[in-house]
Amino acid sequence: MQLLLQLLVNGIIKGAIYAIVAFGLAIIYRGMRVFHIAHGAVYVISCYLFYTFFHLLNLPLSLAVFFTFVVVAIIAVCIELGVYKPLFKKEASSEIILIVSLALYVLIVNIIALFYGNETKMIFSEISSAITFSGIVMTHIQLIQLIISLLAFTGIYLMIKQTNIGRAITAMADNNFLAEVIGIDIWRLRMIMITIGSLLAAIAGILVSSDVGMDPWSGMSMLLAGAVAMIIGGVEKWEGALVGGLLLGILQALAIWKLSARWQDTVTFLVLFIFLLFKPEGILSSKKRV
Amino acid sequence: MDYFFHILIMIGIYMILALSLNFLTGYGGLISLAHAAFYGIGAYSYTLLVMKLAIAWPIAVFLAVLFTSFISFLAAYPFLKLKGDYFILGTIGLQMIVFDILYNWIPLTRGPYGIPGIPRFSILNHILNSISENFFLLAFITGIVFVIFFVLYKSPFTRILKTIRENEIATMAMGKHTNKVKIWTFVVSGGIAAVAGAIYASYITYIDPTSFSLDESIFILTIVLVGGAGNLKGPLVGACILVVLPEILRFIGFPSTIAPNIRQIIYALLLIILMFKRPKGIAGEYGFE
Numbered sequence: 001m002q003l004l005l006q007l008l009v010n011g012i013i014k015g016a017i018y019a020i021v022a023f024g025l026a027i028i029y030r031g032m033r034v035f036h037i038a039h040g041a042v043y044v045i046s047c048y049l050f051y052t053f054f055h056l057l058n059l060p061l062s063l064a065v066f067f068t069f070v071v072v073a074i075i076a077v078c079i080e081l082g083v084y085k086p087l088f089k090k091e092a093s094s095e096i097i098l099i100v101s102l103a104l105y106v107l108i109v110n111i112i113a114l115f116y117g118n119e120t121k122m123i124f125s126e127i128s129s130a131i132t133f134s135g136i137v138m139t140h141i142q143l144i145q146l147i148i149s150l151l152a153f154t155g156i157y158l159m160i161k162q163t164n165i166g167r168a169i170t171a172m173a174d175n176n177f178l179a180e181v182i183g184i185d186i187w188r189l190r191m192i193m194i195t196i197g198s199l200l201a202a203i204a205g206i207l208v209s210s211d212v213g214m215d216p217w218s219g220m221s222m223l224l225a226g227a228v229a230m231i232i233g234g235v236e237k238w239e240g241a242l243v244g245g246l247l248l249g250i251l252q253a254l255a256i257w258k259l260s261a262r263w264q265d266t267v268t269f270l271v272l273f274i275f276l277l278f279k280p281e282g283i284l285s286s287k288k289r290v
Numbered sequence: 291m292d293y294f295f296h297i298l299i300m301i302g303i304y305m306i307l308a309l310s311l312n313f314l315t316g317y318g319g320l321i322s323l324a325h326a327a328f329y330g331i332g333a334y335s336y337t338l339l340v341m342k343l344a345i346a347w348p349i350a351v352f353l354a355v356l357f358t359s360f361i362s363f364l365a366a367y368p369f370l371k372l373k374g375d376y377f378i379l380g381t382i383g384l385q386m387i388v389f390d391i392l393y394n395w396i397p398l399t400r401g402p403y404g405i406p407g408i409p410r411f412s413i414l415n416h417i418l419n420s421i422s423e424n425f426f427l428l429a430f431i432t433g434i435v436f437v438i439f440f441v442l443y444k445s446p447f448t449r450i451l452k453t454i455r456e457n458e459i460a461t462m463a464m465g466k467h468t469n470k471v472k473i474w475t476f477v478v479s480g481g482i483a484a485v486a487g488a489i490y491a492s493y494i495t496y497i498d499p500t501s502f503s504l505d506e507s508i509f510i511l512t513i514v515l516v517g518g519a520g521n522l523k524g525p526l527v528g529a530c531i532l533v534v535l536p537e538i539l540r541f542i543g544f545p546s547t548i549a550p551n552i553r554q555i556i557y558a559l560l561l562i563i564l565m566f567k568r569p570k571g572i573a574g575e576y577g578f579e
Contacts, residue, residue, distance in 0.1 A: 083562070087566070092569075094374050095374070099321070099578075103557075106555075106558040107555055107562070110551040114548055224383075231376070269384070276380060277371060
């Protein structure tokens with residue numbers, strides 16, 4: 001029982017990270033009609049940027065985070081202007097956009113591997129101190145992961161619900177063409193959306209890499225977890241990313257409990273298949289769109 | 291000379307893989323990132339049949355193809371309901387699940403340690419140990435696969451498949467069983483990939499799960515897309531280019547530690563440029579419009 005509770009807590013923390021990755025992916029997928037596989041590459045970039053600024057250049061934490069955000073935002077805008085916008089203007093099919101995004105992922109990840117090497121890098125070498133709540137152990141970094149990712153999710157969620165830009169994003173997500181008709185500058189908004197989405201990936205990257213380190217190939221599994229979380233939670237609702245992320249994290253924890261950590265990917269994708277077959281619109285959405 | 295034959299054998303293996311994926315992706319319009327899974331299932335089932343049950347290799351190849359076809363038959367059902375991005379994500383899922391099984395079912399597959407010492411093909415009790423002998427047999431097998439697809443690509447079945455690609459509902463309205471056609475496409479595509487798996491296992495004499503990972507699936511899809519989907523010559527052109535390209539890099543003299551990364555960077559760039567400038571690929575017919 002103790003073990004199960006411990007695993008559930010770990011699952012929720014992991015799920016909160018998945019939630020912000022899924023949220024970023026959902027903003028880009030719904031708003032820009034791009035299945036952004038390169039989101040995984042942006043996640044890896046932010047891990048290595050943070051590593052460079054904080055660990056190699058010894059900048060203070062706040063500055064390192066700030067510079068990571070700035071560079072990630074620039075890269076995100078470059079991806080939109082250099083790749084997705086031209087494709088969108090050519091009215092490329094969603095298959096082609098996805099393939100280009102996949103190729104972009106492979107490109108970026110291998111460039112990172114060229115510069116930093118293929119082996120795992122750590123930011124903090126010592127083990128983080130832990131706190132205990134009635135027998136359940138949580139390291140400080142885990143606590144920070146949980147709090148920051150929930151705060152980031154709430155912050156962006158409120159921004160989307162409350163501000164004008166946020167409402168425009170929801171309008172774009174619901175109907176691209178109508179959004180343009182009512183006078184929304186869709187190109188500016190697309191840049192804002194990919195920036196917000198990528199910054200969410202960057203937060204996840206910084207949080208995860210501070211805990212377990214990074215390697216160039218970790219982006220794909222994070223992307224896939226985010227995509228699965230987005231779909232099982234329900235693409236049509238912004239809250240879906242949070243619900244899906246937490247559910248996926250908990251299910252993976254249960255998989256560790258019953259099987260072993262090696263079968264995590266299998267569990268992730270079995271969950272995806274079950275949802276795609278029996279509830280393709282996800283938990284929260286009511287509309288069917290597959 | 292052996293080196294030259296080795297390259298030709300690898301081109302042959304990837305031609306088989308590209309032709310079989312092309313059936314699904316080029317003619318069916320269904321982009322799959324699970325082809326390495328079927329390639330792997332073929333390689334592992336062939337290896338286990340030959341090594342654990344000591345079955346003669348031609349029968350083992352046949353049984354491996356049968357088994358892999360059966361798995362693709364089962365795998366096809368969930369994919370009938372999926373379209374577009376979700377279909378591709380689903381194939382990634384299938385690929386990851388198969389990789390996990392190959393990697394983690396240690397009693398059967400030996401997991402990350404791989405299976406060494408797979409016997410080479412033999413003819414009349416003569417084991418083909420030299421690369422050139424292997425080349426001639428494998429060229430023969432590749433030739434058979436080539437003829438199969440030559441006939442298949444021109445068949446009425448494939449015409450229905452192409453109609454589904456262009457407009458599924460219209461095809462249904464014409465009274466065709468679109469689901470049946472799609473399932474058979476999966477079965478053939480997966481089954482032929484198993485042939486490549488068996489050839490690979492017996493030629494290299496060692497297999498481990500990393501040869502059948504998502505990266506490999508991406509590579510096979512890249513061959514089809516760069517060469518061109520939807521006709522016979524596209525995958526052949528693609529396989530030649532993408533297998534020979536890294537060998538040229540080797541002659542230029544990149545250090546071997548970064549060579550795999552440089553190779554993948556070139557594939558990715560090639561793919562991006564082609565998708566922008568020529569979505570049909572170099573010699574293809576269908577560009578996912």
